[in-house]
Amino acid sequence: MKLHHIPTEDSPELAVTPQNESDLYLLSKTIKVNDIIASVTTRKVQATESKSVRKTLYLKLKVMQIAYKQQDMELVITGKVTEGKEDVSVGQTHTIHIYVYHKVTVTKQQWYKADVDEVISYADAARNAQQAAILLTRDGVGRFAFTEENQFMNVERVERAIPQKNAFNQSKIQSAQGSFLLQVIVFLQQKLTVKIKTLVVMGQSDILEHFKSFDLKSITCEIQYHTTKELTFSKAFASIQEQGNDELFQEFKKRLELNAKWFCATDCLKCANQNLAAISDLLMLKSEVSGNNRDQIEQIMQQVKQTKDIKVQIIADNTDLGQKLKNFGGMICLVKYDVYLDVEDTKAGQEFQEWEKFDEIEAEM
The missing domain is CATH 3.30.420.60 (eRF1 domain 2)
Incomplete structure (x- = not known):
C-alpha cells in the first residue's frame, strides 16, 4: 500500500494507492457505508443533444454500497455524488471502480486507531x-x-x-x-x-x-x-520462486519421509489457533491466503511475524509445488511434537502414508 496521507483531527482523510490484491482487500474492509470516497473516474456526459461522451472526472461520493471482486481485482463502490462538477450534479448516483495503482481518498466521521494502524502496517511492509x-x-x-x-x-x-x-x-x-x-x-x-x-x-x-x-x-x-x-519483473521474480520451490519441496519431502509429524488442509489452521508454537514449517497456496479463510490466515501470519520461529512459504498455484499442494487441501505443516486438535480429536500424522500422491504428479510432469 502506498500511503499519501494519514488521517488527523484537522484532516480526516486517508489517501492511499493499492499496490496489490491484498491492499484492495484491506480497502474493502476499511471503507464503510456513509464514508466519503474520492477518486478519478469516468462518466458518460451529454456532449450534444444527440450525443454523449465518456469524460474523466474527479468525484466525491457518499458510499451506499461496496463490493470487492477478487477475481477481477477491483473494488466497486456506488454512492451519491457529494461535490458536483460541471457535468455531474450533487445527489446523482455514480459508481467508482478502484483497481491496483488507482489512488483513492477515504474520509470518515471517526477513524478508529486500529483501522489506521492496519493500513499503516500494509504501507510499512515495503518500508x-x-x-x-x-x-x-x-x-x-x-x-x-x-x-x-x-x-x-x-x-x-x-x-x-x-x-x-x-x-x-x-x-x-x-x-x-x-x-x-x-x-x-x-x-x-x-x-x-x-x-x-x-x-x-x-x-x-x-x-x-x-x-x-x-x-x-x-x-x-x-x-x-x-x-x-x-x-517483466513479475515473470522474472516468479522464476526465482519456482527454483526455490523445488529446493524447498525436496527438503520438505525428505523430512516427511523421515516420519515428521504433520497436518494438512484446514487442520493446519486449527493447529495454529490451538498451539501455534508447535508448528515449525508451513507451506500454503497463495489462493488459500486470499480465499475463504483469509481473515483467519492474516491473524495467524501476524502472530508468526512476532514469534519468528516458524518458517512460512506462500506458494503460487500455477507452480509444480502448487499443483502438488492442492492434493493436501492447499496447505501442509510440520509440527515439533504431538498435537491433539480440540475438534474431532485429530492427531498429527505419525507417518507420511500419502506421499505417492506427490510422486504420481511428479511422474506426470
Whole structure:
C-alpha cells in the first residue's frame, strides 16, 4: 500500500494507492457505508443533444454500497455524488471502480486507531522489507521492488536510452549500457536502507557479468544473482520462486519421509489457533491466503511475524509445488511434537502414508 496521507483531527482523510490484491482487500474492509470516497473516474456526459461522451472526472461520493471482486481485482463502490462538477450534479448516483495503482481518498466521521494502524502496517511492509530485487535488461531498463514473503511491492523504474544495435555501433552500445549500470548503482544506493539484508539482481548472463565488473562496495547488503531471459519483473521474480520451490519441496519431502509429524488442509489452521508454537514449517497456496479463510490466515501470519520461529512459504498455484499442494487441501505443516486438535480429536500424522500422491504428479510432469 502506498500511503499519501494519514488521517488527523484537522484532516480526516486517508489517501492511499493499492499496490496489490491484498491492499484492495484491506480497502474493502476499511471503507464503510456513509464514508466519503474520492477518486478519478469516468462518466458518460451529454456532449450534444444527440450525443454523449465518456469524460474523466474527479468525484466525491457518499458510499451506499461496496463490493470487492477478487477475481477481477477491483473494488466497486456506488454512492451519491457529494461535490458536483460541471457535468455531474450533487445527489446523482455514480459508481467508482478502484483497481491496483488507482489512488483513492477515504474520509470518515471517526477513524478508529486500529483501522489506521492496519493500513499503516500494509504501507510499512515495503518500508520494513529486508529483501529487494532488481531486473536489468539490455535495453537500459531496470525494474526494482522490495520483496517479502514471496511477494513484491512498489515496482519502480530506472532507465537510460540505449542505441539500437547495428554493425557499426557496438562500442556505443557498451558505453551506454555502462552508463546505465552506473545509474542503477546510484539508484540502489538511494533505495537500499540498512534494513535490506539481501538484493537479488536478475537479468541475462551478459548484463549480470557487466554489472559484476563494477565496484559494488557501496552496496553493503548481500548480493545474489539470478540468470533469466524474462523481461517483466513479475515473470522474472516468479522464476526465482519456482527454483526455490523445488529446493524447498525436496527438503520438505525428505523430512516427511523421515516420519515428521504433520497436518494438512484446514487442520493446519486449527493447529495454529490451538498451539501455534508447535508448528515449525508451513507451506500454503497463495489462493488459500486470499480465499475463504483469509481473515483467519492474516491473524495467524501476524502472530508468526512476532514469534519468528516458524518458517512460512506462500506458494503460487500455477507452480509444480502448487499443483502438488492442492492434493493436501492447499496447505501442509510440520509440527515439533504431538498435537491433539480440540475438534474431532485429530492427531498429527505419525507417518507420511500419502506421499505417492506427490510422486504420481511428479511422474506426470
